[in-house]
Every structure is written in C-alpha cells, then in structure tokens.
Amino acid sequence: MSAARALDDLAALAAPLPTSASTGSESTGPLKRDLVAGLEKGLAVIEAFDQERPRLTISEVAARTGLTRAAARRYLLTLTHLGFVSQDRKMFALTPKVLRLGQSYMHSARLPRIVEPELHKLAYALKEASSAGVLDGNDVICIAATSAGRVVSPTLQPGTRVPAHCSGNGRVLLSALPQADVDAWIARQELTPLTPHTVTHPERLRIEIARARALGYACIDQELELGLRTVAVPLKNYRGDIVAAMNISVHASRMSMDQLVEHCLPPLLQAQAHLRMLL
Template sequence: MTARVYSRDHVGSLEKGLQVMEILARHPDGLTLSDMALATGLTRSGSRRFLLTLVETGYATQSGRLFTLSPRLLTVARAWLQGATLWSHAEPVMRGVAAALNESCSAAVLSGEDVVYVARVAGRRILSVALNVGTRLPAWCTSMGRVLLSNLSKDELTRFLATATIEKRTAKSMTNRKQLIAEIAKVAQQDFAIVDGELEIGLCSIAVPIRDGSGRIIAAINVSTQSERFSAAEIRQQVLPQLRKAAKAIEDFASF
C-alpha cells in the first residue's frame, strides 16, 4: 500500500465526512453506527459525530439504529448537473447513438477508485445492472474506467492499482495488477476499451475517451450491451465508429 501525501491545506475531517456520505450512498437500506465504524475505520464515537452532523444538516436521516442518506443530496447533484453545460449538450448526441444501436449510452468521469456516471441514455433492452446519473462503479473492471485510467502515467497507474480494491466480480474479472497495467496500456494505444463479462456476466461494453483542448482525457463515453448481441468483431465494426463520432461532436462543442 502506498501512503497518501496531503498538502498543508488538506482538511482531514472534511475528507472523513465525505467518506461517510459515500459509504451511506452505497448502502441505501441504511447502516448502523457499528457498521459505519467498521466501514470507515473510525471509532464509534467518531462515526456517531459524523452521522449525527449529517442528520442535523439534513443530508441524512435516522430511523432507530439505521442511518440513511436523505434526498437533499440530490439537490446538490441536480444543481451541479444543471450547470454542466457540456453534459447538457452531450445528452442529445448520446441519444442519437442509443437510438441508432438500440443500446444504452453513458458518459462518466473518474472519482477516486470509481467512475461516476454524469450522463446516461438507456436503451430498450434491460440489463440487470441498475445504472443512473450518479452511479459509481469500479474503474478497473469497466470500459470507461480503463479509458480514464489510460490517461495516467505508468507510476500513477501503479499507485492507483496498489491502493484500489480489486476483487473478483465474475469468473472473467481480470484481477492481476500486472495484467491490468498491460491491458490499460493497450487501451491507451488503441484509444478504446472493451470489457466483456468482467463486471457482470453477459454485460459487454465499449468506451472511447473525451478529451479537452490539450488532449487530456476528461471523461469517457460508452455503449453497453448484452454479449449475445455483439461479438468482439461486431462491436468494433458497428459500435466503435459511432462512439468515436459522438465523442468528437462532444469535444467540438466544449470550450475548455
């Protein structure tokens, strides 16, 4: 494990409070004080202070022993999304991709160990993974995550994978860190990523980068489908060109 180095301006208590919120977000059925202490590594008294502060400020609710996030957090997310002109523009572009392929099209950014969905147009076919704006998924085993990770230097990627939680999601999940480094290097070279069955058996996705004016990858856009719908060759031939065209349209609009 590589120790994290913080600046003098780092506010540790704020980081811990945000960690508590993120953990609550991953447990919509609620967590007890003991659950939160175990998940965060905080003491029970420390966890209690953070949880009760969230309750008092309206970001969480308490029912008996269970703490859950409140809808107030959605207000913050909605305000951010309404101000994100790029994603407002991207949505109709993505809708065109989804309609042409009859599949889901999404965009995401990197946040910690995860990708966070910032825009999504659902296709007609329903997959068992429930995905919406704000959904977080592990970056290492998703197509958009690997595209975003391909923007890191080799040293940055090594540090990322050294601290990331990597565990088998399916029998096909690539969990060997050296193999992941090689796979992400391949993604950087070919400028797209395909992940088949590593997050969920039967779920296949392909992603391409969205770059700013300097060429830096700031987001990724993907199409997710059922493996039985497209072979690897078909997804390259039929989906990749449309994704690249959509990414170019989003990049052309953006004024970075």
C-alpha cells in the same frame, strides 16, 4: 475482436511513459489552514453509507470514517437535524434529501449537459445503450446515460459507480494516466472478480490498460456483468486533455465482440470528434 493475443506479444505496450511529475507543473494543493475540516468529515460520514451498508450505527460510522465515536455521533445528529439522515433507534440511514447534492452537479455542471445530447444521438441511431463517466478513485461514476429503450444493465444510469478496472470507461480513463500513476493505482486495488471473465491479475490488467492506450479505445467482454459487452473511447477537450469517457453497451446474446467493434466503434469515434470541439 480477433482471437486474444498472447500476453508476451502485448508486454511491450506496458512500457513506462513519461510521468507528469517530471514537468514540474504539479500543484501542491491548498494549505491545511485553508480547509474546513468539519465539512470534510461531514461528507465522509455521508460517504460511509453504501449499497452494502445502507443502515449504520454510530460505532460503525466511526470505524468507517476514522472519527471518534463522540465525533461520529455529533455529525450524525447534525445531518439528522438538517434532514440528510434519518434515525431509527440505534440505526442511521441517508434520506432522499442527499440526492440534492448530486442534482446540484447534474443541473449545474457543463460536462453532462454537453455530453448527454450526443449520447442520445448515438443510442437512438444504434438502438443500443450509451453512457459517459469520469474516474473517481477506484471507480467510474456515470454522469450521463441513455438506454434507447434497451435495458442492458442497471449500472447504466447517472450517479451509479462501477469498478474502473473492469469497465470500458474505466480502462480508457486509466490509459490516460502516466504509467507510474497506473502502476500505483493497480497496486492499491483488490481486483475483485465480478464475473469469471474479470481480469484480476495485476500484470494482465496493466497490459489491457496499455492496449487501450495504444488503440485509443477499450473493449470489455463480460468482465463487469455476465452478458454485458462494451466498447469505450476517451473524451478529450479542445486542448487534448481527457475529461471523461463514453461507451456503447450491448447484450452478448445479440452481438459478438467483433460485431460490436465493427458496428459501434466508428459512430463512437465520430461522436468523440464532435464533442472535442464542444468540450
């Protein structure tokens, strides 16, 4: 892209948009008596494990889930009995069987099946990596990806999670939210700098999200990883609802941001238009 604009020139883009709360159509959600608390807590135990903490004790699981130590023990023993967790003395860890949960989504969900062929066309036409993702809390989860033979980043594979605030797919998905929801989302974030280029100032992030909303696409220049440049667009269904985001990622040594936008954005927008007829 051209030289970065001054923040005060972009401030107008961050003006509040109408929120969905004013429409009166917001769902109140299910009644508490209709929910299965045990299932909710069991899934929370599985989610307690991550890359930084692959092995946990009962006390650590209890602390991360808000369960009592006795309850955490019962859930861990149940998951061990079912084969989703393994135990080595006082330490517990997830087993490969947990992958079945993700595979059930990848094999049954309509969205990845529709998006994946278009990603392959894009990636092999441009000889660059392409991926699609959805917003999940603070992160973007990759639901489909292809590298076209280029290993650009280990994050570009199905099932990986990356922070939404510094990823292309995250920026365009956040730009689809009402401004009040964007403000609330930013207020909840720690905005950890993953590289020296990561935007960590809340107002600057608000402006960047507004820029993505105004332009219809987002560019990320080495904010997620050093050497990784990305351009992303939202994916809309036939009703105009944004259901996912799709990007092209390149290595910074091979392509400038101007070249990335000029070379990759037009085919990305063509794929976006094509997928809108299918979603």
